[in-house]
Amino acid sequence: MAEQVRMEGNGLSERLKAIAADLGVPRLIIFAFLGAMVVAAFLLELPIDTLTGNILTRFGMNGILVLAMIPTMQVGMGPNFGLPLGITCGLVAATLSIEFGFTGLAGFLVSLAIAFPLGGAAGYAYGLLLNKVRGEEMTVGTYFGFSIVSLMSIFWAMAPYRSPEMIWPYGGSGLRVTITLQNHFDKILDHFLAFNVMGIDVPTGLLLFFFAACYLLWLFMRSRHGIAMTTVGNNIRFAESIGLNVNRYRLLGSTLSCALGAAGIIVYAQSYGFLQLYQAPLFMAFFAVGSILIGGASINHATIKHAVIGTFLFQSLLVVSLPVANLVVSENLSEVIRIIITNGIILYALSRRESGSEAR
C-alpha cells in the first residue's frame, strides 16, 4: 500500500527525502542507532563477518513468525498475541514427524505438511473465540497464549511419544525440554545453496524460503479474499454494507495467522537446530509483534514491507547490540536487553497515536 504514495522526485536529494518520509522518523532513528552499534562493534573489534552472517540467519529464521502477524492486523484484530497457539501446533507437527522417523528434507516437508493444517484448524477455533470478544483481541490473545503454553506443557509431559531421541533419557513418558534436530532436518534450509563471501555465511535456502513466503502472502493479500480482509479491517460497517461476512473474514485472518505461526516455528527450529518445548513459546509472540511494529506497522495496518524491514531491524539490533552491551556494560546482559528492547518497542507502538488520524 505504501507503494501507492510514490513521489515523483527529480533530483537524488528529493528522492532520498521521499524515501525518508516513506520510512518514517522512528525507523530512521532506529537505523541510526543500529549504525552507531555497528561502529561500536568495529571499534571493539568484534567479528563483523560473523555478526553479519548471524543477522542474515536470524532474519530468515524469524521472518515467517513476523509475517504471521499480518493477517490478523489487516483484518482489524490487531497483532496476534495468541501466536503461541500456532507455534505449539508447529511443534506438535515437528515432533510427530520425528516420531514417525522422517529425516532430512522429508522430515522438514512432513512437518510443514502437518503444521499448516493443524495450525489452521487451531487458528479457526481461536478465531471463534476472538469473534466473541471483538475489540479486546489483544488482551484476550495474550492470556490465551499464556494459557495454551501451560496447557501444552501438560501435553508434552503426558503425550505417548516413543522416539528415544525425544523422551527423557532415563525413560518413562514425556518429552524433553529441548530436542535436537541433528539427525532430522537441522539447517536443511540454511545449508541449501549456502555460500561464503568475505567471511559471511549466507543461508541462501533460508532466505529464499522466507522471500517465497513473503511473495505468496503478498499475492494472497492482493486477491479478492485478501482485499476483503483489508476492507473488514478498514471499516467494518463498510464491509457489512457491501455484503461481506465480517466474522468469516476474521476467522480467515486468525486461521492464516496461526497456520503461518506453525510453519514459522519449523523454519525457526531447523535453523536453530533444536525444538524447544514447554515454556519456550511463551514470549515468542512478543518478539514477532515487536518486529512488525518497529517496521512501521500500526495496530490495524501491516504490510509485507513492514514485516521485512521490522524483522531485519529487530534482529540486527539484537545481534549487534548484545555483544556490544556485554563488553561495554557488563556480561550476560543479553537476555535483559532483549526483553527491554522488545517490550519497549511494543509499548512505544501501542501508545503511539496513529499519525495522520488527527489531520483530516
Added chain:
Amino acid sequence: MSQRVLEMRNISKEYFGNKVLKGVSLAVDEGEIHALIGENGAGKSTLMNVLFGMPVIRNTGGFEGEVLFEERPVSIANPFEAMELGIGMVHQEFMLLPGFTVTENIKLNREITRPTLLSRLFGPAMKRLDRTAMNSDSRRALDSLGLSLDETTRVAGLPVGYKQFVEIARELDKKKTKILVLDEPTAVLTESEADTLLEAMERLSAKGISILFITHRLQEVLRVAQNITVLRDGERVAGLDRTEATVDRMAELMVGRALESVGCKECAASAMKEEVLLAVSDLRVDMPGEEVRGLDLSVRRGEILGIGGLAGQGKIGIANGIMGLYPATGTVAKGGKPIPLNDTTSALNAGMAFVSEDRRGVGLLLDQSIEMNIAVPAMQSQGKFIKGAFSLADDRKIRSHAMELIRELDIRCTGPAQLARRLSGGNQQKVCIAKALTLDPDLLFVSEPTRGIDVGAKKIVLDLLVKLNREMGVTIVITSSELAELRAICDRISIVYRGHIEGTLAPDASDKDFGIMMAGGASHGGQERKVS
C-alpha cells in the same frame, strides 16, 4: 458605534505545501450576524480551526496573520482558551453524551454545585450538584431558543434537530459567550426546525451576541446575516452586506460561475412505467432514531421516487432496512421476486445499490485510495476487477475504471490513488455514488445525497442522479430532508410520518399539502400539525 468583537487579519495557512488560506481577513461587530460562505474546500473549516487553536493547525506548522479579540491581539493556543475568551462553537458533528440528560449535557463540566460536609473535608470534588439550579439555567437557555424540549430527557434518541439545539443551548449557557460560531447548523435540520433556529439567532443578536454563521443555504444567509464573507479556494473573494446580496450573486461568487437551477427541467420526463419494480409491505426496521413501523411502498420502474419527511420519522430507515444494514421484518419483492431481508448480499445481487447517508462511517474506506473505494464493492459482490486463477486484483482495470468515473463525475482529486479521507465532502459523496454505479444497479437508493455539501457540488450530484435515471434507466429512490431538492428532480414524493408512508404527492403539489403531510395531518384530521 458597536464594538468590534472579533477580527482576523491576513490569515494564511499551508498544509504540506498546499496553500489552503491565502491572506483571509474577517471582522465581526457586537451583535452582528456574519455569514461565512464558500464551497467545501474553500477554507472555511481551516479558518475556524485557526480561530479555535485546534491542534491540527499547530501540528502542521501554525499559521500566518493575526487574530484580534475585542480589539486586542490574542494568541489562542487551544480550544479551551477560545472558550475562556468567550468564543463558543457549535459543532457540525454532535459533541453530546447520549446517556446524559439535556441539562447534564448543557452543564457538562460547568455544573452548579453546593457544598456538603464531605466537600468541606475532602475538597470540591465532593460537592453536590444543584439540579434545580442547573435545570432552571438550562430551561432559560432552551427558552431563549424558543424550544419547548423537556430539559430532563436523555439526549439518546432525540431527533437530530433537537441535538443541534442542545449544543447551541450549551454555548448560550456559558455566560461569557460573546461570539457564537455555528458551523452549518441547519444542514441536518428540516425546514421548520431551521426556521426556529434562524429566529433564535436573531433573538441572540438582539441581545448583543455576535454570530459567525457558516452555511450552504443561501436563503438563510439572506434572511439573517448583516454581512457576508465569501471564500473561494482559500481566498476572500467578496464581502457583501445584506442590501447588495442576492442568492444568485452569492452562489456565483462562491462557485465562480453562474448557477443554473438544480435539476433538469428541460430534459425529457423520466420513462416512468406503471409496472411496479419494488414492492414493500409491512416493513419494520429497527434503526435507532429512525424506526420504520409497518410501511408499504411501491417503486415504479424507471422513476425517481423521493422520500421526504421530518427528521426522526423513519425515512432514513427504509433504505437501510431493505439493504440489510439494520434488522428488518416485512416483505420486499423486486420485479415479483421476493428478496430476503437482513441479507445484504441478496439485496446487492438483486441489482440494488445503496449510497448511505453516513458517508464517513459507512460509505467510505477513509484510509484507502479513491480507486479501491470504487472497485471494492463490485469486486467483492460481483467478482469484477479480478483476474487469473488466484483471483488477484486487476490493477489496470481498477485504475482505468476509476479514471473514467473521476472524469465523468468530476471528482476533484490529485489522482485515483489519493486517500478518500483527504477529499472534501462533496467529492467524497461523488466517490460513494461512483462506487454504487460500479455495481450496475437497476435500482439505486440514495440517502441524504447533499447533506453537508456545497451548492456547486449539490447541483452536480442532483444532475448526476437525473442523468443516471434518464440515460441509463436506473430507477432511483432518493431520501432527503430537503424538500426543495426532492421537488426539483423526483417524479413522485412519498412523505414518511411516524414510520409509515403518510401519502404520496406530485412534485408540483402545493407547499401546504406537503406541510400537512409532513406533520401527519392526513391521518390526524389536521389537528396535530405540530410535531412534538
